[in-house]
Amino acid sequence: MPRFAANLSMLYPELPFLDRFEAAAKDGFEAVEYLFPYEHEPRELAARLKANGLQQVLFNAPPGNWEGGERGMACLPGREDEFRAGIVNALRYAEALACPRVHVMAGLVPDGQERAELRPNYVANLRWAAVEAAKQGVNLLLEPINTRDIPRFFLNRQDHAHELVGEIGAVNVQVQMDLYHCQIVEGDVAMKIRQYLPTGRVGHFQIAGVPLRHEPDLGELNYDYLFGVIDEVSAACGWQGWVGCEYRPARGAQPGGTSQGLGWFKRLSAA
Numbered sequence: 001m002p003r004f005a006a007n008l009s010m011l012y013p014e015l016p017f018l019d020r021f022e023a024a025a026k027d028g029f030e031a032v033e034y035l036f037p038y039e040h041e042p043r044e045l046a047a048r049l050k051a052n053g054l055q056q057v058l059f060n061a062p063p064g065n066w067e068g069g070e071r072g073m074a075c076l077p078g079r080e081d082e083f084r085a086g087i088v089n090a091l092r093y094a095e096a097l098a099c100p101r102v103h104v105m106a107g108l109v110p111d112g113q114e115r116a117e118l119r120p121n122y123v124a125n126l127r128w129a130a131v132e133a134a135k136q137g138v139n140l141l142l143e144p145i146n147t148r149d150i151p152r153f154f155l156n157r158q159d160h161a162h163e164l165v166g167e168i169g170a171v172n173v174q175v176q177m178d179l180y181h182c183q184i185v186e187g188d189v190a191m192k193i194r195q196y197l198p199t200g201r202v203g204h205f206q207i208a209g210v211p212l213r214h215e216p217d218l219g220e221l222n223y224d225y226l227f228g229v230i231d232e233v234s235a236a237c238g239w240q241g242w243v244g245c246e247y248r249p250a251r252g253a254q255p256g257g258t259s260q261g262l263g264w265f266k267r268l269s270a271a
Contacts, residue, residue: 001268002205002230005031005057007246013253018048025052027259028269033058033244036066038089042096049097056099057242058141058176058204061129062086063105071145072105074129075115075122075154087129094138101204103141103176104129106154115154122154123167130170141203143176146184156185158192165201174203178246183210183221190229197230198237205230208247215250217264227268 006024008017015023018040024032030053037045037059049056064070064082073079073086090102106122109115126140133140144161145153155161161175177196183189196202209219216223233239245265251257 001271002227002234002243003031003241004029004265005033005055005242005244007033007206007244009035010246010248011258013249014255014257018044021048021052021054023258025054027262028266029054031055031057031242033242033246035060036062037093037097038062042093045093046096046098056097058101058103058244059090059093059097059099060103060105061090064107070108071150071153072107074104074125075107075109075118077118077121080121080125083125084128087132091133091136091138094133095136100137101139101141102133103143103204106142108150108152109154118154119164123164126164126168126173127170130168130173134170134172137172139172139174139203140170141174141176143178143206144181144185145178146181148184149181156181158182158186158196162196162199162201174201176204176206177202178206178208179221179223179226180206180208180210180213180246189221190226193226193229194233197233197239200237202239202241204241204244206244206246208245212250213248215247215261215264216245218250223264 006029008020012020012023032054064073073083094102129140142161144155144157147156165173165175179189182192207216209216210221249258249261251260
């Protein structure tokens with residue numbers, strides 16, 4: 001069975017953020033991820049991890065003005081100084097939380113511009129960030145995101161992400177393979193796992209049911225089969241990463257809703 005990490009930005013929405021660590025541990029998770037840590041001091045988050053016996057396996061670098069609709073700065077010309085300051089801050093948190101991975105959101109393609117125009121800036125930013133992250137043993141992740149959830153996002157496809165990783169040319173830059181986004185944009189998910197996981201360029205998986213982004217046992221993807229594929233390929237290539245549960249509980253924010261929807265997780269854990 002793959003190793004699962006609870007995404008605390010989406011799971012346990014009925015609880016204050018800092019209380020979600022304990023809830024995840026009580027439900028049997030050994031690791032967590034979330035979007036952004038920056039509203040809390042690193043020592044406070046580190047204490048929650050330690051108190052609940054959890055590993056921090058992923059969070060995002062600062063995305064720019066999130067509330068204003070920005071979804072990353074890596075591809076945006078003219079934002080280099082802000083991008084670099086954000087990476088420095090993210091690495092400060094990564095060190096305090098012993099987190100080995102940071103997702104660097106690509107950003108939105110501005111109106112009137114094409115992806116090809118932004119590619120050199122994106123590559124240059126990631127090359128700089130990779131050097132800084134390597135100093136403390138952190139991997140940077142690039143995530144293709146579907147155009148339905150985030151229109152105009154710079155990076156949408158697995159093949160595009162792997163091309164960029166090759167062009168950036170840093171061993172600590174990898175792809176964050178979100179199977180929810182992959183199914184919406186491309187499909188053929190099992191074969192893409194078989195194609196890309198053995199390359200050593202996949203650093204992390206994420207899951208959610210398709211199309212409504214609920215629990216993985218709800219929707220059109222057969223996750224039992226896909227988890228078997230991940231296990232099979234991992235055994236052959238030595239992959240030892242995590243699968244982030246980045247979904248919205250179908251029961252919403254009702255008390256206990258997340259835990260009630262974890263039948264799939266508890267069944268796999270028991271097996």
